[in-house]
Amino acid sequence: MLEVKDIRKSFGPIEAVRGISFKVEKGEILGFLGPNGAGKSTTMRIITGFIPPSSGSATVCGYDIIDNPVEAKQCIGYLPENAPAYSEMTVTSFLDFTAGIRGFSGKERKERVDAAIEKCRLEKVRHQSIGTLSKGYRQRTCFAQAVLHDPPVLIMDEPTDGLDPNQKFVVRNMIKEMAAEKAIVISTHILEEVDAVCTRVIIISNGAIVTSGTPAELEKTSSTGRMDDVFRKVTMGEEHLLKNG
Amino acid sequence: MHKTLEIFRKELRSYFESPVAYVFLVVYLVLMGFLTFFVEKYYEQGQADLRPFFFWYPWVYLLLVPAVSMRMWSEERRSGTIELLLTLPVTMTEAILGKFLAAWIFLGLALVLTFPMVVTTICLGDPDVGVMVGGYMGSFMLAGAYLSIGMLTSAMTRNQVISFVLSSVACLCLVLAGFSPFTDALVRWAPEWLVDGVAGFGVMRHYEAMGRGVLDIRDFGYFISVIVMMFVATQLVLNNKKAA
Numbered sequence: 028m029l030e031v032k033d034i035r036k037s038f039g040p041i042e043a044v045r046g047i048s049f050k051v052e053k054g055e056i057l058g059f060l061g062p063n064g065a066g067k068s069t070t071m072r073i074i075t076g077f078i079p080p081s082s083g084s085a086t087v088c089g090y091d092i093i094d095n096p097v098e099a100k101q102c103i104g105y106l107p108e109n110a111p112a113y114s115e116m117t118v119t120s121f122l123d124f125t126a127g128i129r130g131f132s133g134k135e136r137k138e139r140v141d142a143a144i145e146k147c148r149l150e151k152v153r154h155q156s157i158g159t160l161s162k163g164y165r166q167r168t169c170f171a172q173a174v175l176h177d178p179p180v181l182i183m184d185e186p187t188d189g190l191d192p193n194q195k196f197v198v199r200n201m202i203k204e205m206a207a208e209k210a211i212v213i214s215t216h217i218l219e220e221v222d223a224v225c226t227r228v229i230i231i232s233n234g235a236i237v238t239s240g241t242p243a244e245l246e247k248t249s250s251t252g253r254m255d256d257v258f259r260k261v262t263m264g265e266e267h268l269l270k271n272g
Numbered sequence: 273m274h275k276t277l278e279i280f281r282k283e284l285r286s287y288f289e290s291p292v293a294y295v296f297l298v299v300y301l302v303l304m305g306f307l308t309f310f311v312e313k314y315y316e317q318g319q320a321d322l323r324p325f326f327f328w329y330p331w332v333y334l335l336l337v338p339a340v341s342m343r344m345w346s347e348e349r350r351s352g353t354i355e356l357l358l359t360l361p362v363t364m365t366e367a368i369l370g371k372f373l374a375a376w377i378f379l380g381l382a383l384v385l386t387f388p389m390v391v392t393t394i395c396l397g398d399p400d401v402g403v404m405v406g407g408y409m410g411s412f413m414l415a416g417a418y419l420s421i422g423m424l425t426s427a428m429t430r431n432q433v434i435s436f437v438l439s440s441v442a443c444l445c446l447v448l449a450g451f452s453p454f455t456d457a458l459v460r461w462a463p464e465w466l467v468d469g470v471a472g473f474g475v476m477r478h479y480e481a482m483g484r485g486v487l488d489i490r491d492f493g494y495f496i497s498v499i500v501m502m503f504v505a506t507q508l509v510l511n512n513k514k515a516a
Contacts, residue, residue: 072355075359076358076359077355077358077359096361096363097361097362097363098361100359100360100361101361103359105356105359107352107355107356107359109352111351111352111353111355111356112353112356113282113286113351113353114351115286115289115290116282116285116286116289120285124278124281124282125360127274127275127278128275128278128279128360128361128362129360129361130361156289169356172356
């Protein structure tokens with residue numbers, strides 16, 4: 028469903044992404060882990076067509092994001108970092124706008140909007156303007172626009188960032204509920220999320236993949252069996268090993 | 273096309289969902305009224321035409337149109353919604369066109385709201401309606417040209433103030449190019465063809481021609497070509513600078 032081949036991206040002299048490749052099939056939830064500045068968001072922005080790669084390709088449901096951007100974007104639901112949304116719009120009008128762009132009209136349009144509001148538990152705030160919403164509701168509104176058209180591929184950049192524990196639980200369950208029919212990529216620093224949600228993990232550091240596997244496989248590579256030790260080992264490299272034996 | 277319309281509807285509605293539209297319209301109408309009646313002395317001139325009204329547009333638009341255009345792309349960049357918009361299944365052209373049309377129609381609405389001027393003139397005398405129509409068309413096209421420049425400067429920066437200043441200055445250059453004190457100074461040292469060429473680039477000649485009721489395809493062509501050029505430039509800038 029989603030295939031990324033040797034993506035590279037340079038911003039001037041800085042190489043932000045250095046040859047990232049992976050595949051995600053239906054039913055998989057891929058966790059994208061990495062320190063800040065590793066290139067996770069940049070990679071996601073390339074896959075979703077927001078920025079072009081310096082080289083390499085990303086194919087979504089058979090459509091290349093550069094050659095057929097509109098078709099590819101129609102297959103993607105994207106939740107960008109910081110959950111941007113138009114603050115002067117109400118939740119309903121924002122979702123209605125998204126539904127219109129996604130090609131829905133008439134009765135189906137209204138039904139899709141209502142279903143997304145119900146799925147993301149936004150009934151209480153449906154007529155409130157987005158600028159007045161709490162962080163949790165804003166995140167869920169942006170989540171709703173990503174799933175409204177039932178896309179086969181979901182890309183989510185830090186979907187539970189800044190949410191309280193209850194809200195995190197709700198969003199993680201929403202993701203798991205949808206997993207069976209979709210290929211999902213979520214980026215996160217929250218290592219407990221990886222165990223809770225992901226079927227597979229890729230750890231990125233300095234723009235390149237340093238390790239990948241299922242959460243269980245990765246935990247086996249560390250003496251403590253903990254994900255944060257695995258993370259520290261692969262992202263901090265030699266310096267860490269020398270210090271801590 | 274329907275996606276352009278969706279974006280158009282959303283944008284136009286967003287003007288009215290914040291105080292922007294209302295403040296703008298009130299300031300615009302009060303200012304035009306003040307300039308027409310007190311500065312240009314509309315009643316004293318004793319003629320039933322809207323010349324004192326249309327005279328000010330190239331200057332007033334220098335301030336008012338950038339005020340509308342400055343938020344077009346700057347706001348999207350600043351709030352991060354540009355990432356949302358450009359990952360939706362819309363082309364850059366559809367997005368630019370939708371936003372531009374919404375802003376242009378909004379400015380058109382502001383023009384329509386000056387209808388009391390027309391009513392007053394018709395009640396007081398026997399004006400040439402064709403000239404008035406020409407004046408309104410010229411103002412609408414002028415607004416479109418300024419707006420397209422403002423759209424480009426808005427795409428260039430996430431700072432609305434910079435966008436405002438750059439587009440005001442750029443539009444000022446277009447006005448001065450055909451403005452008689454400037455061209456008179458130019459005539460003293462430049463050859464005739466150069467002065468004529470420079471004046472042709474300016475908005476004044478085309479705006480004044482339309483204001484005389486002469487709807488020449490070349491004047492429309494001038495304004496449309498400014499708009500199209502700025503469109504293409506905006507597309508280039510946005511393609512190169514999305515994330516910045």
